[in-house]
Amino acid sequence: MYDIAIISGDGIGKEVMESAEYLLDKLDINFNFNYGEAGFECFNKNGTTLLEESIKIAKSSDATLFGASTSTPGQPSPIINLRKQLDVYANLRPIKSYKGVKSIKDNIDFIIVRENTEGLYSQIEYGDDNEVIAERVITRHASEKISEIAFKLAKRREKLNKVTCVHKSNVLKKTDGVFKESFYKIAEKYPQITTEDFYVDATAMYLITNPLNFDVIVSSNLFGDILSDESAGLVGGLGLAPSGNIGDEHGLFEPVHGSAPDIAGKGIANPCSMILSTAMMLDYIGEKETAMKINKAVEDVVGRGKVLTPDLGGNAKTMEMTEEIVKELI
Numbered sequence: 001m002y003d004i005a006i007i008s009g010d011g012i013g014k015e016v017m018e019s020a021e022y023l024l025d026k027l028d029i030n031f032n033f034n035y036g037e038a039g040f041e042c043f044n045k046n047g048t049t050l051l052e053e054s055i056k057i058a059k060s061s062d063a064t065l066f067g068a069s070t071s072t073p074g075q076p077s078p079i080i081n082l083r084k085q086l087d088v089y090a091n092l093r094p095i096k097s098y099k100g101v102k103s104i105k106d107n108i109d110f111i112i113v114r115e116n117t118e119g120l121y122s123q124i125e126y127g128d129d130n131e132v133i134a135e136r137v138i139t140r141h142a143s144e145k146i147s148e149i150a151f152k153l154a155k156r157r158e159k160l161n162k163v164t165c166v167h168k169s170n171v172l173k174k175t176d177g178v179f180k181e182s183f184y185k186i187a188e189k190y191p192q193i194t195t196e197d198f199y200v201d202a203t204a205m206y207l208i209t210n211p212l213n214f215d216v217i218v219s220s221n222l223f224g225d226i227l228s229d230e231s232a233g234l235v236g237g238l239g240l241a242p243s244g245n246i247g248d249e250h251g252l253f254e255p256v257h258g259s260a261p262d263i264a265g266k267g268i269a270n271p272c273s274m275i276l277s278t279a280m281m282l283d284y285i286g287e288k289e290t291a292m293k294i295n296k297a298v299e300d301v302v303g304r305g306k307v308l309t310p311d312l313g314g315n316a317k318t319m320e321m322t323e324e325i326v327k328e329l330i
């Protein structure tokens, strides 16, 4: 029996979470769902975008599923808060091309490991009207931890078996000096894994000219953020983009997309990013075989091209596509 925290949020976050729950209910594994609130509706009801109770639920569960939240003017982002509270320092974003979906190349399959807690997103900014400064915090501790995650992943993937460190150490000599040094220090523990390091600007080009070169990419917070959106664009967009945030004690899994107010309430959101995030969650809690089966079921349904939501060119509803994926599983 696994305890899973469910925080659906707003808009299509709630709709795709229904898909996740429907799928989990059909599996031969027992789950106990603990529900938490977060987001815009939560703010209107409770005066906060993230209830203390939701944090408690997430901390005490084996893993958390998050849908998406609509931003609340003047209020902190609940998902950034939750990531901090759970100290999930690694943001994992798998990038894969799917048969039947337009992609820059076939057989793209890599994962971006983005440092989730520091870098230029430390939110330390100051200055006056004329000069403003943002601090880019890079610690050996966080850099080594994120590299460790990247190498562990590469070892498990049994693909190219390579980790690419992305930085800009020719300009950011101190900060990315530490980031790169930490990467090569951890690499010594994994002699069977090939290493390479590129500057971030060159990487932005290589992703387009030679995406098959990549297996695991590890980078700091801002670079990882930018490269992962670029990469999602290479393989067909947000409807198929899952993510996982992991730390030493917790795992938080969420689709990359937001609450999509333009299609919310219509029942036409693509459930795949949430379902693929759910598979990442199952992998994290140890249900690796089921996770693989879910990935394969999504691949098959998308590849067959018969029951697809409108973003993929079909006219199926969220639940119709969900049912089709579940049918593949059982």
Ligand code: NAI
Pocket (backbone or CB within 6 Å): 012, 067, 068, 069, 070, 071, 079, 238, 239, 254, 256, 257, 258, 259, 260, 261, 262, 263, 268, 269, 270, 271, 273, 311
């Ligand atoms: P969005 O990701 O919600 O939507 C961007 C576009 O992609 C829209 O046209 C939407 O219809 C489409 N789209 C997204 N997911 C889809 C899916 N599963 N199936 C089909 N089409 C899909 O980003 P947007 O519009 O910039 O933001 C909307 C709200 O979501 C904002 O309040 C934003 O702050 C919030 N947001 C929340 C995130 C989170 O909770 N993690 C992440 C990104 C945005």
Ligand code: MG
Pocket (backbone or CB within 6 Å): 225, 226, 229
């Ligand atoms: Mg981003």
